[in-house]
Amino acid sequence: MKSIFSITRNKLEDYFLEKGEKKFKATQVFEWIYRKGVRSFDDMTNLKKETIDMLKEDFSFNEIKMVEKEEDELVKKYLFELSDGNKIESVLMVHDYGLSICISSQIGCNMGCAFCQSGRLKKIRNLTVDEMLLQIMEVEKDVGERISHVVVMGIGEPFDNYDNFIDFINIVTDAYGLAIGQRHITVSTSGIVPKIKLFADLESGVNLAISLHAPNNKLRSSLMKINNAYNIEEIIDAIKYYLDKTNRRVTFEYIMLKDVNDTDECAIELSKLLKGINCYVNLIPYNETENIEFKRSNTSQIARFYDILKKNNINVTIRKEFGSNVSAACGQLRAKVEGE
Numbered sequence: 001m002k003s004i005f006s007i008t009r010n011k012l013e014d015y016f017l018e019k020g021e022k023k024f025k026a027t028q029v030f031e032w033i034y035r036k037g038v039r040s041f042d043d044m045t046n047l048k049k050e051t052i053d054m055l056k057e058d059f060s061f062n063e064i065k066m067v068e069k070e071e072d073e074l075v076k077k078y079l080f081e082l083s084d085g086n087k088i089e090s091v092l093m094v095h096d097y098g099l100s101i102c103i104s105s106q107i108g109c110n111m112g113c114a115f116c117q118s119g120r121l122k123k124i125r126n127l128t129v130d131e132m133l134l135q136i137m138e139v140e141k142d143v144g145e146r147i148s149h150v151v152v153m154g155i156g157e158p159f160d161n162y163d164n165f166i167d168f169i170n171i172v173t174d175a176y177g178l179a180i181g182q183r184h185i186t187v188s189t190s191g192i193v194p195k196i197k198l199f200a201d202l203e204s205g206v207n208l209a210i211s212l213h214a215p216n217n218k219l220r221s222s223l224m225k226i227n228n229a230y231n232i233e234e235i236i237d238a239i240k241y242y243l244d245k246t247n248r249r250v251t252f253e254y255i256m257l258k259d260v261n262d263t264d265e266c267a268i269e270l271s272k273l274l275k276g277i278n279c280y281v282n283l284i285p286y287n288e289t290e291n292i293e294f295k296r297s298n299t300s301q302i303a304r305f306y307d308i309l310k311k312n313n314i315n316v317t318i319r320k321e322f323g324s325n326v327s328a329a330c331g332q333l334r335a336k337v338e339g340e
């Protein structure tokens with residue numbers, strides 16, 4: 001049975017029309033579940049009994065269960081159990097501009113990046129729309145506050161779960177759904193080129209981040225298998241297409257791995273690659289992970305790398321770090337609990 005949290009308002013309108021009912025009922029149902037927080041069709045007192053029975057037959061209220069929480073002042077990390085027993089994680093961060101949540105999009109990930117804990121576990125399955133959405137709703141419930149920003153950068157490759165991801169965005173941004181502005185949402189992809197183009201065609205206000213992590217194909221392929229399918233030139237072409245369509249600045253994420261991709265030469269090569277592209281580079285200090293060899297770059301080398309990009313007129317920031325105490329990098333809490 002389909003979860004009521006998995007359906008967009010448009011699709012629910014179509015459902016009602018097919019059943020010979022008025023489409024505004026979709027908006028009423030949305031108000032009940034997202035505004036008033038009801039968890040049963042029987043509580044939807046402005047719907048007729050027949051409508052309620054029909055909904056009960058076709059839809060369920062799926063749940064995800066919080067099984068573990070680690071927290072300090074600025075970050076809370078949650079582990080959820082899904083109805084089939086699989087586990088996923090979400091991270092809440094407290095910023096001066098509000099609360100942001102990092103959500104997972106798949107169980108495991110097939111991209112197999114060498115430095116990533118999530119990639120160690122092959123993809124088991126995609127998350128459904130409601131499993132993505134409920135991460136936000138459950139964490140909001142836990143902290144008793146509205147979440148203003150969403151990043152899709154947890155476990156999984158969102159563009160490998162594209163259709164569900166798009167429906168998820170639709171509900172998150174719907175004024176009758178979670179009503180979070182498109183510009184407050186960021187999706188991060190390892191670079192699945194055809195999906196970057198499809199996403200560009202939507203001309204959405206959702207921010208796009210690309211995990212680049214290397215300035216040339218040789219190095220990138222050694223870190224990210226996906227580079228054998230879509231190389232740097234193809235990614236840059238897709239980004240140019242995206243910029244033409246949306247005129248929105250993209251972010252390139254660049255993990256700083258000691259003596260691997262953090263040399264001065266890499267910084268110079270990266271500057272050349274990105275010259276003239278409307279972007280900024282986010283340097284991410286690597287979060288060291290058990291059983292993975294890579295080390296975090298020295299702070300002084302991160303600063304040098306930053307300076308070289310700056311001197312070459314590339315917009316660059318160094319990611320603020322959250323939760324080094326709370327297994328912050330993607331996949332780490334899950335790995336700890338499951339003993340991977």
Ligand code: SAH
Nearest residue numbers: 116153156157188189190211253286287329
């Ligand atoms: N699959 C998508 C989104 C999830 S990963 C992607 O790869 O973009 C989100 C980001 O976390 C990516 O940039 C990824 O490279 C980075 N990441 C993975 N493991 C990390 C670690 N141990 N420390 C810091 N960043 C990490």
Ligand code: SF4
Nearest residue numbers: 109111113116119190
């Ligand atoms: Fe998957 Fe992203 Fe991790 Fe690569 S970095 S294995 S794409 S989750």
